[in-house]
Amino acid sequence: MKLSKFMRMFARVVLTTTAGTLLAVTMSAQIQTKSSTEHGQAVKEVKVDRGEVVYVSGNDVLVKMEDGTIRHFPNVPESAKVTVDGKGLGVHDLKPGMKLERTITTTSTPRMVTTVQTVTGTIWQITPPTSVILTLEDGTNQQFTIPKGQEFNVNGETVDAFGLKKGMRISATKITEAPETVVSQERRVTGTLPPPPSPPPANMPVLIVLMRPVAPPSLQGAAAPAELPKTASHVPLVGLVGLVCLSLSLGLRIRRRL
Secondary structure, three states: OHHHHHHHHHOOOOOOEEEOOOEEOOOOOOOEEEEEEEEOOOEEEEEEEEEEEEEEEOOEEEEEEOOOOEEEEOOOOOOOOEEEOOEEEOHHHOOOOOEEEEEEEEEEEEEEEEEEEEEEEEEEEEEOOOEEEEEOOOOOEEEEEOOOOOOEEEOOEEEOHHHOOOOOEEEEEEEEEEEEEEEEEEEEEEEEOOOOOOOOOOOOOOOOOOOOOOOOOOOOOOOOOOOOOOOOOOHHHHHHHHHHHHHHHHHHHHHHHO
16 A cells, blocks of 8 residues: 555654664553544445244244244333335334345445554663663653564664664654454344235125024913823723623623522
């Protein structure tokens, strides 16, 4: 990146002596920090899931997906809405048979965050090649670690940490670049109501039940008693007549003998 190259070059030319990258052990208000961000091209990924509501109980929903699997969505928040015919329906408005479609749009945006830290001070103590203590503009001393292999430009000459002397005024700049990826998601759920039941065919007969009113019984006359079944026989009467005739015959015989 051109900006990063320019900042690296700028870090070599500052006032009397320029130090390269110095890593601060403790941060101070005397260290100036600036950050810039360069965004790359965003990449979008769209995923669509479709299914049918098969069961709803409170905030728990079962949905049959297109591949036939049953997915359980427990504890659906009250804030979740399904757009049906332009209206937002909550979880308690869902009914079995409703068709749902969830669209998830994932956007990934790469970016490069460049952080520039600058510190200016006078060398109070140098311990080559590991560290240096600077007296900052507010009069406080702060220690910095010198990275391995660091070179310095002193009055047009390139020296290492051993070329630094006490009393030199230097300004050091640290530049870091951190690649990042910002991911954001947008969810949208739409639905359609189940179709109404279809009417019966025109040629199908319709069953009509007619209720015939029942007249109340008459209060003027009592109903005729029902006729008893004819279960009697003439055999006992014939036997009785025969018994009478026999008695009369016996009586006549006894009278003649007298």
